[in-house]
Amino acid sequence: MAKITAPSTRQSIWQRINIPHILMYGVLILYALVSVFPFLFMLGTSLMTTGESTSRTSLIPYIPGIHENGYKLDTQSDITPCILYARDTFANDDGDLVTKNRFIVDIPQKALEIQQYSNYSRPIIESREEYFRLPFLTNYCAAWQLGKLGKFMWNSIRITIISVTGTVIFATLAAYAFARMKFAGKDLLFAILLSTLMIPGIVQTLPNVILVTRIGEIFGSNGWFAQHMGFSFCASKNCWINNWPALTIPFMAPAISIFLLRQHFQSIPEELWDAARIDGAGHLRFLIQVVLPISKSALFVILLFAFIGAWNELAWPLLVTAGSETWRPIAVGLQAFFSEEGRIPELQMAGSMIAILPVLILYAITQRTFIEGLSQSGLKG
Amino acid sequence: MTTQTVIGRETAVKPVPGGFFSGHRGRLLRENLTAYLFLAPALSIIFTFGIFPILFAGYVSLYKWRIKQNEWRGLTNYINAMGDIAYVVFFIIALALAAIGIVAAIKAGKKARAKSLPVYAPLLSIIPGAVITYGLVQILLRAITFFAWESAIEAGEAARLGNVGLGLLAILIGVALSLGAQQAQQTLAAADGPRILPNFTVAAVTVLISLGAAFLLSRFAYNELQASERYGLAVVRIRYLSGALLILAVGYAIWQWASKQQSNLKLALGIVSATVFIAGGVWLATIWPVVSMDSDADFYQSLSVTIWYSLGTVPVQLAVSMILAYMLFQNIKAKGLFRVVFFIPYIAPAVATAGIFQAMFSLRDASLGNRLLGALGGESVRWLQEPDTAIAALGQTFGIDSLANVTLGPSLALAVVILYNIWVYVGYDTVIFLAGLGNIPFTLYEAGKIDGANRWQLFRHITLPLLSPTTYFLSVISVIGTFKAFNHIYVLRTPAAQGTIDAASVHFFVTFQRAARFGYATSMAIMLFIIILILYLVQNRIAARSVHYG
Numbered sequence: 001m002a003k004i005t006a007p008s009t010r011q012s013i014w015q016r017i018n019i020p021h022i023l024m025y026g027v028l029i030l031y032a033l034v035s036v037f038p039f040l041f042m043l044g045t046s047l048m049t050t051g052e053s054t055s056r057t058s059l060i061p062y063i064p065g066i067h068e069n070g071y072k073l074d075t076q077s078d079i080t081p082c083i084l085y086a087r088d089t090f091a092n093d094d095g096d097l098v099t100k101n102r103f104i105v106d107i108p109q110k111a112l113e114i115q116q117y118s119n120y121s122r123p124i125i126e127s128r129e130e131y132f133r134l135p136f137l138t139n140y141c142a143a144w145q146l147g148k149l150g151k152f153m154w155n156s157i158r159i160t161i162i163s164v165t166g167t168v169i170f171a172t173l174a175a176y177a178f179a180r181m182k183f184a185g186k187d188l189l190f191a192i193l194l195s196t197l198m199i200p201g202i203v204q205t206l207p208n209v210i211l212v213t214r215i216g217e218i219f220g221s222n223g224w225f226a227q228h229m230g231f232s233f234c235a236s237k238n239c240w241i242n243n244w245p246a247l248t249i250p251f252m253a254p255a256i257s258i259f260l261l262r263q264h265f266q267s268i269p270e271e272l273w274d275a276a277r278i279d280g281a282g283h284l285r286f287l288i289q290v291v292l293p294i295s296k297s298a299l300f301v302i303l304l305f306a307f308i309g310a311w312n313e314l315a316w317p318l319l320v321t322a323g324s325e326t327w328r329p330i331a332v333g334l335q336a337f338f339s340e341e342g343r344i345p346e347l348q349m350a351g352s353m354i355a356i357l358p359v360l361i362l363y364a365i366t367q368r369t370f371i372e373g374l375s376q377s378g379l380k381g
Numbered sequence: 382m383t384t385q386t387v388i389g390r391e392t393a394v395k396p397v398p399g400g401f402f403s404g405h406r407g408r409l410l411r412e413n414l415t416a417y418l419f420l421a422p423a424l425s426i427i428f429t430f431g432i433f434p435i436l437f438a439g440y441v442s443l444y445k446w447r448i449k450q451n452e453w454r455g456l457t458n459y460i461n462a463m464g465d466i467a468y469v470v471f472f473i474i475a476l477a478l479a480a481i482g483i484v485a486a487i488k489a490g491k492k493a494r495a496k497s498l499p500v501y502a503p504l505l506s507i508i509p510g511a512v513i514t515y516g517l518v519q520i521l522l523r524a525i526t527f528f529a530w531e532s533a534i535e536a537g538e539a540a541r542l543g544n545v546g547l548g549l550l551a552i553l554i555g556v557a558l559s560l561g562a563q564q565a566q567q568t569l570a571a572a573d574g575p576r577i578l579p580n581f582t583v584a585a586v587t588v589l590i591s592l593g594a595a596f597l598l599s600r601f602a603y604n605e606l607q608a609s610e611r612y613g614l615a616v617v618r619i620r621y622l623s624g625a626l627l628i629l630a631v632g633y634a635i636w637q638w639a640s641k642q643q644s645n646l647k648l649a650l651g652i653v654s655a656t657v658f659i660a661g662g663v664w665l666a667t668i669w670p671v672v673s674m675d676s677d678a679d680f681y682q683s684l685s686v687t688i689w690y691s692l693g694t695v696p697v698q699l700a701v702s703m704i705l706a707y708m709l710f711q712n713i714k715a716k717g718l719f720r721v722v723f724f725i726p727y728i729a730p731a732v733a734t735a736g737i738f739q740a741m742f743s744l745r746d747a748s749l750g751n752r753l754l755g756a757l758g759g760e761s762v763r764w765l766q767e768p769d770t771a772i773a774a775l776g777q778t779f780g781i782d783s784l785a786n787v788t789l790g791p792s793l794a795l796a797v798v799i800l801y802n803i804w805v806y807v808g809y810d811t812v813i814f815l816a817g818l819g820n821i822p823f824t825l826y827e828a829g830k831i832d833g834a835n836r837w838q839l840f841r842h843i844t845l846p847l848l849s850p851t852t853y854f855l856s857v858i859s860v861i862g863t864f865k866a867f868n869h870i871y872v873l874r875t876p877a878a879q880g881t882i883d884a885a886s887v888h889f890f891v892t893f894q895r896a897a898r899f900g901y902a903t904s905m906a907i908m909l910f911i912i913i914l915i916l917y918l919v920q921n922r923i924a925a926r927s928v929h930y931g
Contacts, residue, residue, distance in 0.1 A: 020836075024708045031705060032722045035808065038737045039725070041749065045740060055747050174423035183416035189424070196431045198917060200864050202886040203910045206893050206903050207434040207441055214528045250430035253423035283415055311730050314868045315890055322894075331732045335872055338736055345740040352733035363728050367721050370728060375812045 039356075046139050046349035053346040087129040097126060139350035143337070146347070149354050151325070152333030159247050159329055160310040164303050166252035171302065174253065175261030176287050180273065196255045201315070208250060209319050216240025242324035247317060251309060257302045260376060264298040265291060300366075301373035308374070311359060330355055433524065435910070440525045442904035447897050450530040456605050458904035464676025465615040469622050471602040474911070475595040482591035489584040496579060502566045503581040509559035510585025514593070516551030517586070519543040555582070611675065618672040625668060628661030680905055682880060683888035684912075689791040690884050691863040693799035694806070699855060701803070702810030707844065709811070710818045720815070723808035731805070735869035738801045739765065750797075754778060766877035767793035792881035794873075801869055806862070810855050817851030818844070853924045860920070864913055885909050 045053050047061040089099045144150055177183070178190055216238035218224045223239075226232035233239050240246040268291060276286040292299070314331045321328040334355050338348055363370050442458050445451040460467045489503040522543025559582040566581075609615050632654045639650030673681065705723065709716050726734060742750040742764035751761040759778035767774050774793040776784025791799060821844065829839050863884065870887045874880075883891065889909070893902035 021711075021713075024711060024713065028705065028708055028713070028719050031701075031807075032719060034804070035722050035726055038734065038741065038804070039729075041741060042737045054745055059749075170422040170426065173419040177416045177419040181412060181416040181419070183413045186416075189420070192432065193427065196427060198861070198913075199431070199435065200861065200886070200906075200909060200913055202865070202867070202889050203438060203906045204431060204434045206889065206899070206906050207438040208430055209893075210441065210899065211430070211434060211437065211528055250426065253426040255427065255431070258423060283419070308728075312732075312868065314732060314871060315886075318871075318890075319894060331730060331868070334730075334732045334736070338732075338739070338872060345743070348736050348740055352736040355733040356729050359728060359730060360725075363725070367724075371720065371724050371812055374728065375809065375816070 042349045042352055042356075045346050046353050048139075048346045053344075053349075085131045087131070089126040089128075090124065091126070101131075139346045140354065143347050143351040143354060147333060147337035147351050148325070149330065149333060149337070149351060152328055152330040153355075153358070155327055155333075156310045156329040156331075159244065159327070160303075160307050162244055163248040163251050163310065164306040166248060167254065167257055167302055167306055168299060170253045171257045171261055172287070172292070172299075175258045175265055176283070176291065178258070179262045179265035181283070193255050193258060197259075205315055205319070208316075212240050212246045212250070212320060213238065216243070216246065241320050242322075242327060244327055246320040247327055247329070250316075251306075254305065254309075256376075257305055260301060261295070261298055264295055268294065297369070300369060301376070304366075304370060304373050307362075308359075311355075435907075436521065437525055437528060438903040438907055440529075441900055442907055444900045446900035446903075448899065454900065456601050458901050459908065460605060460609075462677045462680045462901070462905055462908065464673050465611075465618040466622060466672055466676070468602055468606055468615065468619050469626065471598055472623075473626075475599040475602070478591045478595035478598070482588045482595065485584050485587045485591070489581050489588075492579055492584075493581070496570070498566060498570050502569050503584065505562045505565055506559065506581035506585040507589070509555045509557075509562050509582050510589050512551050512558055513555030513582065514586050514589045516548040516555060517590075519548030519551065520545055523548065614675075621668045622665075622672045625661055625665040628657060628664065632657035632661055679880060679888065683883055683885045686791075686795060686881060686888075687863060687884040689795060690799060690802070690866070691860055693791055693796070694802045694863060695856060695859045697799075698803045698806050698810055698859060699852065702807045702855075703814055703848075703852070705807065706811045706814030706818060707840070709815060720812060723811050725808065726805045727809045731868035732872055734805065735801065735872035738797060738869075739873055742797045762793060763877070765794045765797055765873055765882075766875050768877070768879040768881045769793060771796040792878065794875075794878040795882045798870060798873055798882050801873070802863075802866070805869075806859065810859075813855055814848070814851060817848050821847045853920075857917070857920055860916065861913065864909065 041059060044059045044061055052061060085101070085103055087099065087101050088104070089097060092098050178186065178193075219233050219239040220226070220237045221232045221235055222237065223232065234243065236243075240249075272290055273286060276290055281289070310329055312331055313329065314335060317329050317332045318335075321332060325333075334351055337351050443453065443455060445454050456467070456471070459471075463470065486503075489506075490500045493502045494500055520543060523545045524543070526542045559580060562582070563580055606612065606615060635650055635654035635657060639647050639654060642650060709719055713719070740748070742748060744761070744763040744766050745751065746755075746761045748764070750764050754760070754762065757779075759775070762774050762778050769792060770787055770790045771793045772787040772790050773785050776782075776787070825843050825847070826839055829843055834842070865886055866884050867886045867890065870882055870884055871890070874882055874887065880888070885905075886909075889902050889905050892898050892905065896902075
């Protein structure tokens with residue numbers, strides 16, 4: 001019996017081991033490594049000290065107890081805690097001494113001396129009682145503090161929220177009209193809409209700066225609007241530049257979102273509309289009560305576009321937030337941080353990590369929607 | 382529910398008599414009004430910030446505009462950027478505009494004949510057409526000068542202001558006149574002809590606008606040439622350049638003609654056209670340094686950087702991603718996981734990932750790129766700060782002196798940018814290719830297998846041709862993407878690289894922001910727009926021949 005079964009199993013093993021298949025796995029795994037390698041490099045470098053990142057020959061940072069020879073760290077000064085929860089006594093803005101429990105993101109004094117951070121002054125603390133500390137994150141704290149990344153991130157989120165709100169309202173209405181209504185000039189308008197996708201952004205960006213500046217002046221504190229209506233929308237001379245309208249309003253009707261929503265709305269069966277009309281609903285009621293609840297996935301893709309746009313866009317915010325940081329988004333902040341901090345690799349990598357992390361987390365949660373949504377757009381400049 | 386139904390039925394049975402929105406016509410009107418109400422916000426944003434800027438860019442580019450509007454410069458910005466080549470380009474554009482107008486006129490004539498009208502009947506529509514065109518120009522001028530600087534208007538530097546009221550009035554009169562013209566045309570119609578006549582007003586407006594634009598452009602260009610300081614030289618250059626272009630055009634015409642002939646003649650003519658092409662190309666290459674003198678070298682450098690950038694990224698990117706997608710499409714485990722991993726570089730913020738590449742390819746001896754070179758036995762190079770060509774720089778570190786003087790090809794700095802671009806976009810292209818592969822019917826592969834085709838033959842004769850729409854789409858997206866490329870280049874650029882990685886968009890941006898030369902930067906952006914338009918048309922034409930749909 002055994003003599004008969006043996007060759008058959010051997011054959012099946014040979015059938016299973018498929019040389020081209022192994023080769024394919026090899027290539028695919030190799031490219032997967034290529035894809036993630038720069039991120040690993042970033043992670044490794046972001047945990048190093050300046051000495052390590054510029055002269056160390058390994059990609060893995062010094063870990064006490066593992067790396068005993070080679071580059072020797074001064075564990076007292078190099079790896080200093082920077083996030084802690086402590087009971088601090090310090091002088092507040094009015095000069096009074098206060099005692100408070102608080103989370104602190106702080107750059108260690110030693111790191112400040114070594115790296116000569118330019119525009120950062122350490123807050124003075126009278127006394128400190130530590131509850132716990134997070135070591136190894138010196139660079140992250142430095143990048144967070146020096147690059148003001150938290151502020152810029154919050155700005156990007158605010159911009160996303162405003163532009164998504166606008167986009168959902170305007171794009172939904174327009175997409176619905178294109179999908180469900182009959183009106184004169186529909187095909188022409190739709191063709192114009194699609195043709196805007198082909199226009200290179202820079203042709204619009206440059207003149208738009210002038211347009212937005214002028215529009216902002218009209219609504220500004222001593223502009224046309226204030227002179228004729230007696231009140232103005234903002235205290236400054238220009239209401240749009242360095243402010244949220246310039247960053248969001250021009251992006252509230254993205255052609256690609258309108259196009260995708262229209263495709264989605266067209267796939268909704270005609271019977272639903274008939275039923276709604278018999279029940280006495282008009283277009284707006286039908287749109288709000290029937291269409292929107294069943295279009296959540298499409299709306300999520302639009303939200304994703306707005307988020308990626310707000311997180312990635314560099315050229316336009318560079319032009320319209322040049323004068324103030326109040327609304328400067330993360331991409332501009334990070335770029336400025338890169339060029340200001342003299343290209344210190346580990347700080348740069350920590351900054352990149354901070355900017356990438358939220359996107360990576362969102363991607364990990366919703367990768368399927370992310371991939372399908374973004375591959376429909378060819379977005380990203 | 383039920384009460385609503387009853388109410389709905391009642392109104393349906395008893396429409397309000399005489400109401401403005403009742404009856405078939407009223408319902409149509411209401412539907413139109415609602416639709417435009419729905420569209421109004423989105424359309425106003427798209428027109429204001431998407432389409433109008435292009436017209437406005439045209440206006441800005443005619444001025445010296447440094448933050449504030451200064452004096453009128455006509456086409457000087459364009460000529461400063463392109464050199465005397467600009468005159469030839471203007472002539473070609475004017476010719477194209479005139480061709481559009483003439484084609485529209487001929488079409489109108491044909492349409493008239495099809496409706497048994499005399500061919501000259503549409504000429505009558507010129508009158509309302511002219512009035513409407515006048516109105517449109519008035520409104521457009523007002524819209525454009527609305528954004529001009531007040532001080533410039535006061536100083537008389539801004540071009541003529543339009544008048545919206547006058548424009549609207551003209552359009553109203555024009556529409557009324559067009560109805561009259563339609564009536565008049567009806568009397569010209571043959572008695573047995575069809576009752577409903579076409580309206581030729583739109584055609585007339587098209588003809589007037591395109592011919593007018595062609596006329597204005599050629600007049601501007603001619604005046605500019607007359608006033609030029611190097612008039613004689615310019616004329617000689619124009620003559621040379623148009624000669625070269627003419628030769629190329631003749632070569633193309635012969636080739637077109639050849640493709641319609643029988644096989645033997647086709648071959649002979651093909652050889653002839655190839656010869657003509659090569660001759661024209663060689664001539665163009667020899668005269669180019671002369672004709673492009675007196676131009677902005679940075680402008681041409683930014684274009685050539687863009688071209689090298691395209692050539693370096695698009696083919697490699699498409700080939701790699703096609704191979705990966707083809708592999709993923711086989712029976713592979715963890716397909717989804719691979720897809721997710723490949724896509725990570727694409728979703729990560731460009732500024733941050735460009736920062737990673739900046740650190741990996743810095744000029745330090747310990748940077749990753751230099752350590753890699755060291756492992757291969759070369760010396761350190763300056764990577765992103767190296768303006769020399771990649772071949773020369775890499776040849777030098779490996780001690781191949783014969784390569785040290787190569788000046789053709791992208792700079793080493795640009796090579797890093799190309800590498801970055803490939804790394805980012807392969808994942809995206811792979812996902813699109815995977816979708817394309819999924820659309821190929823499986824039965825075709827079965828049929829191929831029955832016919833005894835091997836794996837390569839299946840790929841070559843089924844996958845590749847049926848994937849060509851996807852390949853075409855991706856190549857269009859990628860080429861346009863290289864023209865748009867901004868974020869990563871802006872992060873990776875260093876003064877030491879001497880602008881060798883400043884692709885078109887970045888160069889224009891820097892001219893605009895750092896040098897504050899608004900007029901000049903927009904004129905360059907418009908030239909880029911025209912180049913992309915031409916590229917798009919050419920790509921479309923090529924695709925019409927070689928892309929297999931279905």
